[in-house]
Amino acid sequence: MKNSAFTATLLATTLLTGSAVMAADVTLTIESWRNDDLTLWQEKIIPAFEANNPGIKVVFAPSAPAEYNAVLNSKLDAGSAGDLITCRPFDASLGLYDDGKLANLADLDAMANFSDVAKSAWTTDDGSGNFCVPMASVIHGFIYNKDAFAELGIAVPETEAEFFAALETIKADGSYIPMSMGTNDQWEAATMGYNNIGPNYWKGEEGRLALIAGDQKLTDAAWVAPYEQLAKWGAYMGDGFEAQTYPDSQNLFTLGRAAIYPAGSWEISGFNGLVDFEMGAFNPPVQNSGDECYISDHTDIAIGMNAATEHAAEARVFLEWVGSEEFANIYANALPGFFSLSSFDVPMDDPLAQEFVSWRGKCSSTIRSTYQILSRGTPNLENDTWNASAQVIKGEETPAAAGERLQSGLASWYAPHQ
Amino acid sequence: MAKRQAIRWHIAVFLAPAVLVYTAVMIYPLFNTMRLALFAEIDHQRVYVGLRNFSTLFGQAVWSDAFWNALGNNFWFFLIHMLVQNPIGIALAAILSHKRLRFAAFYRSAIFIPAILSFVIVGFAWKLILSPIWGIAPSMLDAVGLKSLFAPWLGKEEYALTTLALISVWQFVGIPMMLIYAALLQIPEEVLEAGECDGITGMSAFWKIKLPLILPSIGIISVLTFVGNFNAFDLIYSAQGALAGPNFSTDILGTFMYRTFFGFQLQLGDPHMGSAIATAMFAIILIGVCIYLFGIQTRMRRYQF
Numbered sequence: 001m002k003n004s005a006f007t008a009t010l011l012a013t014t015l016l017t018g019s020a021v022m023a024a025d026v027t028l029t030i031e032s033w034r035n036d037d038l039t040l041w042q043e044k045i046i047p048a049f050e051a052n053n054p055g056i057k058v059v060f061a062p063s064a065p066a067e068y069n070a071v072l073n074s075k076l077d078a079g080s081a082g083d084l085i086t087c088r089p090f091d092a093s094l095g096l097y098d099d100g101k102l103a104n105l106a107d108l109d110a111m112a113n114f115s116d117v118a119k120s121a122w123t124t125d126d127g128s129g130n131f132c133v134p135m136a137s138v139i140h141g142f143i144y145n146k147d148a149f150a151e152l153g154i155a156v157p158e159t160e161a162e163f164f165a166a167l168e169t170i171k172a173d174g175s176y177i178p179m180s181m182g183t184n185d186q187w188e189a190a191t192m193g194y195n196n197i198g199p200n201y202w203k204g205e206e207g208r209l210a211l212i213a214g215d216q217k218l219t220d221a222a223w224v225a226p227y228e229q230l231a232k233w234g235a236y237m238g239d240g241f242e243a244q245t246y247p248d249s250q251n252l253f254t255l256g257r258a259a260i261y262p263a264g265s266w267e268i269s270g271f272n273g274l275v276d277f278e279m280g281a282f283n284p285p286v287q288n289s290g291d292e293c294y295i296s297d298h299t300d301i302a303i304g305m306n307a308a309t310e311h312a313a314e315a316r317v318f319l320e321w322v323g324s325e326e327f328a329n330i331y332a333n334a335l336p337g338f339f340s341l342s343s344f345d346v347p348m349d350d351p352l353a354q355e356f357v358s359w360r361g362k363c364s365s366t367i368r369s370t371y372q373i374l375s376r377g378t379p380n381l382e383n384d385t386w387n388a389s390a391q392v393i394k395g396e397e398t399p400a401a402a403g404e405r406l407q408s409g410l411a412s413w414y415a416p417h418q
Numbered sequence: 419m420a421k422r423q424a425i426r427w428h429i430a431v432f433l434a435p436a437v438l439v440y441t442a443v444m445i446y447p448l449f450n451t452m453r454l455a456l457f458a459e460i461d462h463q464r465v466y467v468g469l470r471n472f473s474t475l476f477g478q479a480v481w482s483d484a485f486w487n488a489l490g491n492n493f494w495f496f497l498i499h500m501l502v503q504n505p506i507g508i509a510l511a512a513i514l515s516h517k518r519l520r521f522a523a524f525y526r527s528a529i530f531i532p533a534i535l536s537f538v539i540v541g542f543a544w545k546l547i548l549s550p551i552w553g554i555a556p557s558m559l560d561a562v563g564l565k566s567l568f569a570p571w572l573g574k575e576e577y578a579l580t581t582l583a584l585i586s587v588w589q590f591v592g593i594p595m596m597l598i599y600a601a602l603l604q605i606p607e608e609v610l611e612a613g614e615c616d617g618i619t620g621m622s623a624f625w626k627i628k629l630p631l632i633l634p635s636i637g638i639i640s641v642l643t644f645v646g647n648f649n650a651f652d653l654i655y656s657a658q659g660a661l662a663g664p665n666f667s668t669d670i671l672g673t674f675m676y677r678t679f680f681g682f683q684l685q686l687g688d689p690h691m692g693s694a695i696a697t698a699m700f701a702i703i704l705i706g707v708c709i710y711l712f713g714i715q716t717r718m719r720r721y722q723f
Contacts, residue, residue, distance in 0.1 A: 092686075183664065185659060187683070240556075240569075243572045243574075248552070370684070371684065383685055391664075
């Protein structure tokens with residue numbers, strides 16, 4: 001089934017290219033790592049664009065995610081890369097821009113449809129250049145088993161105290177694992193742990209930017225507090241969580257054996273097909289009732305223009321369209337969990353995705369603290385954060401010691417912290 | 419007077435294919451890696467920096483701590499193989515070569531099969547077996563009343579490396595077994611019969627006659643184990659990922675080199691530093707092999723039958 005669909009799309013690509021050449025239209029090729037989205041582009045996005053832009057044909061030509069960066073770099077060096085380039089966030093794309101491989105798009109009208117945070121992953125350090133049009137972000141929070149919560153009479157927690165009270169109730173009852181997460185693969189501890197709950201403590205963008213500027217340190221209370229929370233998580237995770245992998249955690253939750261899953265919104269489409277209970281989601285609990293809440297709304301994917309393209313004018317038309325409301329609607333609904341970064345109010349059908357995106361209204365958005373600038377040196381702050389988060393959850397390192405270690409690592413190469 | 423010998427072109431011609439292929443895929447990459455270790459990328463330019471990468475690797479705590487940790491882990495990995503894999507391999511070979519053992523061919527194949535499996539399959543299968551959630555290890559221990567002995571071994575800093583080393587032993591125990599088995603079959607009957615006449619039978623025949631005769635094979639196996647272990651990477655990578663968790667307790671030179679060379683997550687790859695590590699690995703293996711070749715093998719007694 002899958003195979004025949006793939007063959008069909010391959011055929012479709014050939015036909016598309018063929019007809020484009022015959023009609024002497026301009027053909028734009030998109031480089032991407034999202035090979036999962038091939039049919040979505042073929043069937044929904046590209047036809048919608050072509051309908052309004054006669055004379056421009058678009059071909060979506062993805063490669064495998066793990067190979068994308070290497071393949072793209074060699075294609076760009078050889079001059080055979082497509083006209084449009086899907087952009088990884090931060091340094092990978094910034095490197096291409098600095099090498100003159102990506103064009104500056106700061107003067108694109110559509111850029112006005114995005115906030116500075118949305119554009120931050122594809123902006124130069126001094127803010128002068130914008131080189132990719134943001135497409136989608138992923139939001140962090142907690143997905144929970146609604147049936148389990150109803151069964152145990154737990155209300156959705158809004159504060160830290162309620163959160164741990166809920167975990168305690170689930171643990172005492174014993175029929176569910178309170179929280180489905182493991183530390184074997186390490187990244188969940190940092191991504192779904194530290195950077196999920198952290199923004200509430202360092203006050204989102206305020207703290208993140210102060211850390212980059214060197215005004216705050218990782219040893220400050222705001223940056224150690226999330227570790228103090230994580231240190232309490234271990235008691236509520238399943239037996240042997242030290243060896244529990246990411247797929248293990250997903251399966252435990254979707255099989256209904258765990259009540260709460262620290263999540264990223266990208267799980268939504270996968271989980272929808274697997275669970276036979278109702279899922280809900282809540283944003284990271286705040287310290288005290290009434291505190292302002294912050295969420296990690298992480299910029300993940302964008303699209304830019306090959307500086308060497310022969311069809312710059314047509315490529316810009318396409319990029320303007322990517323920044324439009326129409327594109328945002330199509331993309332967000334076809335891939336629930338990948339949210340539009342634009343300022344438009346995008347209606348979505350998926351209830352869980354709606355829940356996630358509704359937090360943007362009540363909370364302030366930020367991105368993962370380690371992604372911009374701070375992970376350029378050795379030791380790498382992001383990798384160290386994985387390690388520290390996992391160590392703290394296992395109780396093998398104290399929160400204060402973890403903060404100390406990360407700070408000294410960062411200060412060893414990052415001038416604003418020296 | 420004898421005619422001057424003609425140049426024997428056929429030697430060069432017959433050697434050429436092997437020499438060319440070996441040069442292209444082994445010798446050239448090896449020397450190019452060493453050359454790459456002497457450069458660094460500064461402002462998008464490749465610049466010759468001499469031995470600076472090595473002084474960084476051994477001089478800066480960030481790098482040297484990781485390096486010594488990886489090297490120490492590598493030695494532990496090797497030690498487990500030497501202490502567990504090779505003695506078990508020898509014992510299995512001795513048992514298999516016993517004439518009255520039935521189904522010897524079956525056992526031989528069964529024990530050897532894991533050695534031909536892919537690392538990915540082995541890593542994944544053992545991860546599942548040992549999984550505290552779905553694994554059969556906890557329930558098997560439970561069945562014999564030893565559930566309390568179970569721990570999430572792969573997730574504990576103190577056990578993870580030993581567990582992985584034992585998994586690797588399980589996978590490769592067939593190789594020393596086969597080599598020793600072949601060596602044991604080479605021992606002529608007459609020697610053993612002569613021993614029997616002198617009253618050396620059973621276990622003492624093994625210790626006093628067979629073992630001394632297979633010592634050269636044991637030496638070769640030790641070298642193969644050493645080289646294999648110090649080049650190891652696949653099993654750790656497939657079971658624990660490139661960060662070699664928990665807390666780098668399973669990080670060996672191979673995973674350290676991989677992370678540095680190709681980059682990982684937000685860490686961008688640094689081929690020059692990676693080459694420096696690869697060169698250090700090469701030096702360690704070279705020294706180890708030289709110690710064996712010149713220190714041990716030349717002193718080993720060989721017997722001709």
